[in-house]
Amino acid sequence: MVSAVVVTGAAGALGRAVLSELRARGVKTVVALDRPSAALDEVGRAEGVHAIAVDLADRDAVRAAWERIDEIDGATPDALVAVAGGFVPGTLADLDETTIDGLWHTNVGSLLWCAQAAASRMASSGGGSIVTVGSKTAVSGRAPVAHAATKAAVVRVTELLADELRGSGIRVNAVLPSVIDTPANRTWMSDDLAARAVPPAAIAKVIAFLIGDDAWPISGAKIPVYGDA
Numbered sequence: 001m002v003s004a005v006v007v008t009g010a011a012g013a014l015g016r017a018v019l020s021e022l023r024a025r026g027v028k029t030v031v032a033l034d035r036p037s038a039a040l041d042e043v044g045r046a047e048g049v050h051a052i053a054v055d056l057a058d059r060d061a062v063r064a065a066w067e068r069i070d071e072i073d074g075a076t077p078d079a080l081v082a083v084a085g086g087f088v089p090g091t092l093a094d095l096d097e098t099t100i101d102g103l104w105h106t107n108v109g110s111l112l113w114c115a116q117a118a119a120s121r122m123a124s125s126g127g128g129s130i131v132t133v134g135s136k137t138a139v140s141g142r143a144p145v146a147h148a149a150t151k152a153a154v155v156r157v158t159e160l161l162a163d164e165l166r167g168s169g170i171r172v173n174a175v176l177p178s179v180i181d182t183p184a185n186r187t188w189m190s191d192d193l194a195a196r197a198v199p200p201a202a203i204a205k206v207i208a209f210l211i212g213d214d215a216w217p218i219s220g221a222k223i224p225v226y227g228d229a
Contacts, residue, residue, distance in 0.1 A: 002078045002129075002182045002211055004029040006069065007113055008056055009084030011039035013182040014133070017200035018081055019043055021208045029074045032066060033114070034084065036159025050075070056110035057082050066117040079129040079211035080118040084110045085151075089144045100146050107150040111157060115172075119165055129211040132158045136178040157220055162220035171219035173210050178226030179205055196228040 004037055005022055009015040010032030022030050028048060034040045036053035045053025050072055054065040069075050086106035088099050115130055122128030135142030138151035155174055162172040179185060181197035189197060203225045210223070 002027055002073050003215065004031070004077050005079045005081060005211065006031045006033060006077050006118065007081045007083060008033045008110060009082075009133075010034050010051070011037055011043055014177075014180060014200045014203060015083045016043060017204040018083060018207055019046070019049060020196070021025075021050060021201065021204035025208055025212075029072065030070050031072065031075060031077075033141075036050045055190055056114065057105035058117075059109075059113045062110075062113040065116075066121070070121075076125050077118055077121055077128060079131070079205055080114055080122075080129065081211065082111045082114055082132045084114075085133060087144075087147050090146065092145050093125075093175070095146055100150075103146050103150045104153075107147075107155045108157065111154055115157075115161060119168065119170060122165055122170050123165075123168035128171075129215070130161065130165075130170065130172045131207050132172070132174045132211050134158065134174045134176045134222065136176050136224065137177065140223065146227065158222070159220055166219060171210075171215070173218055173221045173223065175203060175223045175225045177212070179229040193229065197229055198225060 005027055007015055007018050011034040019030055030049045032049055032051045033054050040051050052065050052068055055061045086103055091196035098158050111132055132154055134155040135149040145192045158172050158174040179197045181199045186194055206225050
């Protein structure tokens with residue numbers, strides 16, 4: 001039974017959906033990690049949710065945040081859900097150092113630093129589960145090159161960690177969304193795309209399954225969660 005879960009990017013639409021699903025499933029302790037914001041303060045007011053503001057792209061800041069997690073009763077993590085990430089549109093011609101550097105740290109660095117902190121703790125307590133959030137565009141289709149390339153790195157990191165951490169009893173899997181049905185995305189989606197976009201709550205249910213006991217045989221998987229979008 002999963003009792004403590006750390007969720008990064010917890011103040012965003014998908015992060016909030018994951019928090020809601022975990023609480024509905026009776027997870028006693030949920031730690032919400034995200035940059036400082038009123039949205040993070042809001043999710044931290046929910047029962048059983050501990051909000052910690054942190055720059056997830058900064059390794060030292062992430063280490064300090066996990067030391068704060070260590071001080072929470074019952075917060076030895078069974079699972080890490082690494083939702084945090086960013087998106088920047090643009091073609092090859094639009095690329096610059098700021099864009100690629102920012103997306104690398106936001107999409108890949110945030111995952112690596114939290115996985116590094118989580119893995120040592122999970123290994124000491126007998127194992128656990130990590131779920132990453134890649135993208136459909138990481139494996140196929142047209143997409144902004146910087147975003148797709150960094151999400152492809154997330155998928156490869158998932159495979160590498162699944163292999164490296166298997167002996168410690170830690171499973172690592174990725175979900176691959178496409179267009180998620182959020183208020184922000186609805187500002188630019190066509191009516192047709194909006195009808196096909198996947199609600200965050202539906203993806204959250206898949207994530208909750210992957211960190212649960214029934215998913216014990218699954219590690220290194222790349223789960224498509226994009227429906228027809």
